[in-house]
Amino acid sequence: MAKTKSAYFCQSCGYESPKWLGKCPSCNQWNTFVEEVIEKINSSVPDWKNSSTTLQRAARPAVITEIAYRDEQRQLTSDKELNRVLGGGIVPGSLVLIGGEPGIGKSTLMLQLALSLPKLKVLYVSGEESEQQIKMRAERLLPAAKSECYILTETSTQNIFKQIEALEPHIVIIDSIQTLYSAHIESTPGSVSQVRECAAEMLRFAKETATPVFLIGHITKDGTIAGPKILEHMVDTVLQFEGDRHHVYRILRAVKNRFGSASELGIYEMQGNGLREVSNPSEILLSQREESLSGITISAMLEGLRPMLIETQALVSTSAYGTPQRSTTGFDTKRMNMLLAVLEKRCGFRLSAKDVFLNIAGGLRVEDPAIDLGVVVAIISSHEDMPVPAKICFAAEVGLSGEIRAVNRIEQRIAEAEKLGFETIYISKYNKKGLDIKRYSIEIKTVAKVEEVFSALFG
Ligand code: TYD
Numbered sequence: 001m002a003k004t005k006s007a008y009f010c011q012s013c014g015y016e017s018p019k020w021l022g023k024c025p026s027c028n029q030w031n032t033f034v035e036e037v038i039e040k041i042n043s044s045v046p047d048w049k050n051s052s053t054t055l056q057r058a059a060r061p062a063v064i065t066e067i068a069y070r071d072e073q074r075q076l077t078s079d080k081e082l083n084r085v086l087g088g089g090i091v092p093g094s095l096v097l098i099g100g101e102p103g104i105g106k107s108t109l110m111l112q113l114a115l116s117l118p119k120l121k122v123l124y125v126s127g128e129e130s131e132q133q134i135k136m137r138a139e140r141l142l143p144a145a146k147s148e149c150y151i152l153t154e155t156s157t158q159n160i161f162k163q164i165e166a167l168e169p170h171i172v173i174i175d176s177i178q179t180l181y182s183a184h185i186e187s188t189p190g191s192v193s194q195v196r197e198c199a200a201e202m203l204r205f206a207k208e209t210a211t212p213v214f215l216i217g218h219i220t221k222d223g224t225i226a227g228p229k230i231l232e233h234m235v236d237t238v239l240q241f242e243g244d245r246h247h248v249y250r251i252l253r254a255v256k257n258r259f260g261s262a263s264e265l266g267i268y269e270m271q272g273n274g275l276r277e278v279s280n281p282s283e284i285l286l287s288q289r290e291e292s293l294s295g296i297t298i299s300a301m302l303e304g305l306r307p308m309l310i311e312t313q314a315l316v317s318t319s320a321y322g323t324p325q326r327s328t329t330g331f332d333t334k335r336m337n338m339l340l341a342v343l344e345k346r347c348g349f350r351l352s353a354k355d356v357f358l359n360i361a362g363g364l365r366v367e368d369p370a371i372d373l374g375v376v377v378a379i380i381s382s383h384e385d386m387p388v389p390a391k392i393c394f395a396a397e398v399g400l401s402g403e404i405r406a407v408n409r410i411e412q413r414i415a416e417a418e419k420l421g422f423e424t425i426y427i428s429k430y431n432k433k434g435l436d437i438k439r440y441s442i443e444i445k446t447v448a449k450v451e452e453v454f455s456a457l458f459g
């Protein structure tokens with residue numbers, strides 16, 4: 001017999017409680033409990049046992065050395081950036097969650113994927129857009145694509161599975177997990193218990209049929225994927241699609257990946273006809289300029305595991321107000337304040353009455369500390385109004401006493417700078433150990449203090 005039951009769920013972490021609580025014992029948030037009606041078809045039997053597709057075999061322990069190893073046959077897509085982020089193509093039976101802010105391009109990325117796999121049957125389930133809207137978008141993206149991409153506008157998981165059984169797609173894309181609802185649960189779509197149940201059903205389907213499933217997930221205003229945290233635990237891979245909506249560049253970052261490195265990332269450019277892969281990020285991130293301008297430096301950075309050269313622009317001007325302004329885009333303001341304090345205290349530059357603006361080109365956000373040296377040189381270059389020669393780049397961290405510290409993967413950074421035609425790179429002298437300087441044609445200057453860099457550049 002069906003039995004109606006309700007429970008209270010923390011909207012922040014998904015904690016379930018039989019009664020209302022003011023404070024969540026799991027995540028310590030206040031006032032996050034909302035009542036949701038859960039109706040199980042048969043409360044005494046967990047619903048996955050009702051499912052006819054479940055393989056009812058009891059697992060037995062096996063010695064790990066005797067488990068047959070199969071190299072998963074990964075499906076490579078024509079999108080090299082996506083292949084890289086997934087750790088080398090799509091793994092059969094994997095459940096991938098793609099999160100991102102509204103309008104960043106999640107639906108575009110997934111539809112583009114669906115259209116670019118001509119030999120595979122792809123089912124694109126949309127609970128957000130009509131068939132007409134999707135067709136319009138597809139015309140914009142790949143008007144001549146001969147793909148076997150099926151569109152289904154449906155939100156009930158039971159109906160979706162019925163269609164899947166009839167169609168037997170090779171890949172399923174769900175846009176979005178927050179719009180789905182399962183008849184096993186009576187709360188509204190997007191609620192914690194619905195999201196959890198629908199994701200669990202998709203997970204079972206993916207594992208039992210070895211069909212890869214992509215779930216698009218909304219993001220809340222604090223940047224986490226809407227719904228319970230448990231969603232991220234359930235899936236195999238979590239990809240984050242990010243970028244500044246006013247800029248054209250988008251970054252697809254692996255946050256969690258059971259089948260590859262979580263530090264991979266892919267870069268795209270949003271164009272009028274969809275997302276284009278950016279295979280050589282450095283070339284577009286460096287602005288083309290003829291003459292040298294003050295306040296501009298180039299740093300050899302690593303984003304994930306990829307080396308790229310990024311331009312930093314600084315503007316230092318006399319403050320018109322009592323409190324000078326300090327503003328950054330793409331860089332941590334606190335870190336810039338720290339670097340300004342180092343310049344003031346250790347190197348004697350009078351910056352406390354100056355406005356300082358800092359901008360990382362291309363709308364990227366940089367967290368790699370190796371940009372520090374580039375940042376301080378850009379600030380001093382603007383302050384002194386003396387340009388840094390265009391063929392010089394930097395890769396080092398700056399410490400509190402003005403010392404220049406080593407950074408990781410220095411060979412990769414040097415090789416990228418050399419490849420792009422830079423003539424000189426400044427690195428920390430502590431990075432010198434084990435480095436075969438003669439191997440490179442680029443001149444490598446090793447320094448220990450920021451003053452050394454300033455006297456070499458500005459005299
Ligand atoms: P969309 O994929 O709908 O975002 P999401 O699903 O993450 O909410 O992307 C919408 C934005 O992308 C929209 O603002 C318009 C822009 N866009 C382009 O610039 N070029 C294109 O070819 C497409 C399809 C969208």
Ligand code: MG
Nearest residue numbers: 106107128175
């Ligand atoms: Mg969308």
